[in-house]
Amino acid sequence: MRSYLTLNAQILYWLFIAPFRGRFVRWAPVFQQMVRIGVQAVPMTALTSFSIGITLAMQGAHELTRMGASSFVPDLVAMTILRELGPLLVGVVVIGRSGSAVTAELGTMKVSEEIEALEVMAIDPVRFLVVPRFLAMMVMLPTLTVFGNYVGMTGGWAICHFSLHMQTDGYIRRLVESSHPMDLYSGMVKSVVFAWLIITISCVYGLGVRGGAEGVGRATTNSVVVSILTMLIADAVLTAMFFFTAS
Amino acid sequence: MSEPIIEVRDLVRKFGDRTVLDGISFTVEKGDTMIIMGGSGCGKSTLLRHIIGSMKPTSGSIKIFGEEITTMSPRDLDRLRLRFGMNFQFGALLQSLTVGENVALPLIENSTVDPSIVDLVVKMKLELVGLTGFEHLKPAEISGGMRKRVGLARAVALDPELLFSDEPTSGLDPIMTAVIDQLTLDLTRKLDMTAVVVSHDMTSAFRIGTKMIMLGAGPKQGQIVAMGTPEEIRNSTSPEVQQFINGHPDGPIPLKLAKADYLDRLLGHPRPGDIGV
Numbered sequence: 001m002r003s004y005l006t007l008n009a010q011i012l013y014w015l016f017i018a019p020f021r022g023r024f025v026r027w028a029p030v031f032q033q034m035v036r037i038g039v040q041a042v043p044m045t046a047l048t049s050f051s052i053g054i055t056l057a058m059q060g061a062h063e064l065t066r067m068g069a070s071s072f073v074p075d076l077v078a079m080t081i082l083r084e085l086g087p088l089l090v091g092v093v094v095i096g097r098s099g100s101a102v103t104a105e106l107g108t109m110k111v112s113e114e115i116e117a118l119e120v121m122a123i124d125p126v127r128f129l130v131v132p133r134f135l136a137m138m139v140m141l142p143t144l145t146v147f148g149n150y151v152g153m154t155g156g157w158a159i160c161h162f163s164l165h166m167q168t169d170g171y172i173r174r175l176v177e178s179s180h181p182m183d184l185y186s187g188m189v190k191s192v193v194f195a196w197l198i199i200t201i202s203c204v205y206g207l208g209v210r211g212g213a214e215g216v217g218r219a220t221t222n223s224v225v226v227s228i229l230t231m232l233i234a235d236a237v238l239t240a241m242f243f244f245t246a247s
Numbered sequence: 248m249s250e251p252i253i254e255v256r257d258l259v260r261k262f263g264d265r266t267v268l269d270g271i272s273f274t275v276e277k278g279d280t281m282i283i284m285g286g287s288g289c290g291k292s293t294l295l296r297h298i299i300g301s302m303k304p305t306s307g308s309i310k311i312f313g314e315e316i317t318t319m320s321p322r323d324l325d326r327l328r329l330r331f332g333m334n335f336q337f338g339a340l341l342q343s344l345t346v347g348e349n350v351a352l353p354l355i356e357n358s359t360v361d362p363s364i365v366d367l368v369v370k371m372k373l374e375l376v377g378l379t380g381f382e383h384l385k386p387a388e389i390s391g392g393m394r395k396r397v398g399l400a401r402a403v404a405l406d407p408e409l410l411f412s413d414e415p416t417s418g419l420d421p422i423m424t425a426v427i428d429q430l431t432l433d434l435t436r437k438l439d440m441t442a443v444v445v446s447h448d449m450t451s452a453f454r455i456g457t458k459m460i461m462l463g464a465g466p467k468q469g470q471i472v473a474m475g476t477p478e479e480i481r482n483s484t485s486p487e488v489q490q491f492i493n494g495h496p497d498g499p500i501p502l503k504l505a506k507a508d509y510l511d512r513l514l515g516h517p518r519p520g521d522i523g524v
Contacts, residue, residue: 109341116301117339121401122325123356 004204010126011134011200018127029132037098037133038140042147044097048089049081049148053155056080061164070164074171075178077156082183086149087191088235091198094141095227099202102133103223106206107216115207130203141195142188149187186242193238194231201227250313251276252409252441258297258307260290260469267293268304269469273460280435280442282452284491285462290469291445292336294462295413298443299333300324311409329357331409332402336417336445338394340386346373346397347382353404372400375430377423392419399427403434410434412444416451428454449492453477461488 015025060076106129109115115125153175160166166174205223209215251274260268267290275281283291296302298309300316309316311327319327332353340349350369354360360368373379376396386394395415402410415431416424428451434440435455446452452459459480463472473480473488480488490498 105343112342113335113337113339114341117333117335117341119301120299120328120333121353121356122328123352124325128356 003208004200007126007130007204007207008200010124011131014124014127014131015135023127025127025131025135030135033132033136034140036101037094037136038144041094041097041140041144045090045093045144045148046151048093049086049152050155050158052085052089053077053081053152053157054159055155056085056152057156057159058163061159065164071166071174073160073164074156074166074174077153078175078179079183081149081152081156082179082187084187084235084239086152087145087187087194088231090141090145090148090191091194091231092228094137094144094195095198095202095224095231098137099198099227100220100224102199102202103206103220104216106130106203107209107219110207110209111212111216125207130207133203134199137195137199138192141198142191145187145191149184182242182246186238190235190238193234197230197234198227201230251310252279252312253281253298253443254308254310254313255298256308256310258294258309259305260293260297260302261305267469268297271307271462271469271471273471273474275441275443275458277441278435278439278457280431280444280455280457282456282459283443283445283462284447284449284452284459286447286464286491289462289464291447291462292413295411295443295445299331299411300328329405330407331411332405332407334395334399334402334410334412334415336413337391338386338398340394340397340401342386344385345382346378346384346386346389349386349397350382350401350404353401357405368404372404373397375403376400377426392423395419396423396427399430406438408440410440410442412442412446414445414447416446416448424448424451427451431455449494453481461491463487 014023019025056077057073060073061070064070064072064076106115109129115129118125118128157168157171160171161168202223205219205226209219253273253275255274256272258268258271259266271294273281283294285291293302297304298311300319304317307317312330314323314327316324316327340346341352344352347369350372351365354365354368369382370379373382376399378393378396378400381389381393381397386397389397395418399412399415402412410431412431416427419427431442431444432455435442435457442455444452444455456477459473459475459477460471461473461480463470467487473483473485475483480492483489486499489495
């Protein structure tokens with residue numbers, strides 16, 4: 001826990017204080033990480049979000065049609081995805097893909113003395129390894145979430161169009177009318193918080209690895225488990241905040 | 248005589264109950280090549296880690312360039328670290344970067360030189376260790392011995408005043424060992440670099456060393472059992488030293504436990520009607 005807070009402080013130092021002392025963030029590794037964390041996650045995010053869009057629409061259609069309210073299916077899909085499932089599912093995808101990879105990579109570097117070598121060369125491992133990953137995650141997770149939202153709603157459209165015989169323009173109009181900007185914003189706030197949690201947890205577990213290959217494996221498992229748990233708890237807390245402030 | 252480059256005084260390090268370093272004191276003068284030798288697990292690498300500041304001692308003092316490093320802030324330590332290079336036992340190269348990028352790393356991160364100069368320096372340093380043309384390979388694509396040599400090239404990339412080497416020649420063929428030794432000699436004799444080399448390759452140690460210390464094992468774990476010039480060490484009357492430099496399997500440094508002990512350990516209990524040894 002202490003090392004976690006220290007890491008956060010160090011990241012903030014390198015981002016906000018060090019530039020004023022003439023030590024800027026290097027951009028090349030940030031973009032490299034953005035490709036690995038973000039761009040390469042696009043297919044998986046698309047598939048996950050599309051499936052969930054379809055599933056939501058089918059479940060909703062099943063209930064709502066019985067009440068003769070099948071025209072509300074788009075509302076249900078939009079609200080659920082924007083507020084809740086979009087950020088959450090993309091978070092899970094990114095934890096599985098990148099959080100685990102970051103922990104394993106940093107952990108392997110730790111056990112093969114690479115981190116120590118960096119320190120001895122007077123290169124700060126946090127600046128050199130953690131900050132690029134942090135920035136990449138902070139940009140790419142919200143971006144992926146927006147993308148996932150679109151794909152998820154496309155999944156909803158597929159059901160509404162082909163099964164409920166709704167017109168495409170009607171579906172889109174319904175989406176726009178029913179969702180408030182606040183739905184999107186609350187999802188975005190969530191995804192920024194998730195990004196912060198995921199990358200800091202992954203890095204702190206990676207840098208804390210002890211004891212060879214086995215240690216790397218253990219740290220990776222812990223990192224994924226703790227990331228998911230923390231994300232779900234943070235989600236509940238944030239939802240509660242939005243719920244009680246809005247009403 | 249000028250101020251010593253390294254001054255270690257009463258260095259003690261304990262891991263739990265185990266004392267790994269026990270009252271180590273020595274100095275290294277400018278231009279010296281200090282060899283730290285001793286059997287496996289006697290604390291040579293641990294000693295080196297303390298001197299480069301990646302481990303903190305339980306007690307004692309370490310001064311490099313006259314500055315106390317055990318109580319130093321990380322920022323000051325970084326400033327000091329720019330003046331020395333460290334060659335790790337297994338190279339410790341960054342796997343995600345190419346050989347060339349690894350050697351360039353200290354230059355790019357710690358100085359503001361032009362990329363074309365960086366390129367030139369990388370080629371020069373790789374030439375030194377006989378690895379020209381390997382810049383574009385990843386560390387995983389070259390052999391262990393080559394990785395070690397890249398590690399050395401990286402350690403001298405900033406032309407340090409002080410070079411630390413952890414077993415630079417173990418795992419290298421005899422010719423490459425001679426090349427690395429010659430390189431170390433050139434750096435220290437011609438450029439007046441100071442070197443601290445951990446080694447248990449005796450041929451190489453006597454070839455490059457100007458000063459040697461030997462760490463003890465067994466009951467003398469973590470203590471200096473001998474210190475002096477290569478001549479003094481070679482002519483030392485200490486049985487431990489003679490056993491070590493001549494490589495005798497048995498002697499004052501116990502390799503095996505006594506036979507009776509061995510049976511106890513093997514059977515897990517003392518043997519009734521103890522047998523004579």
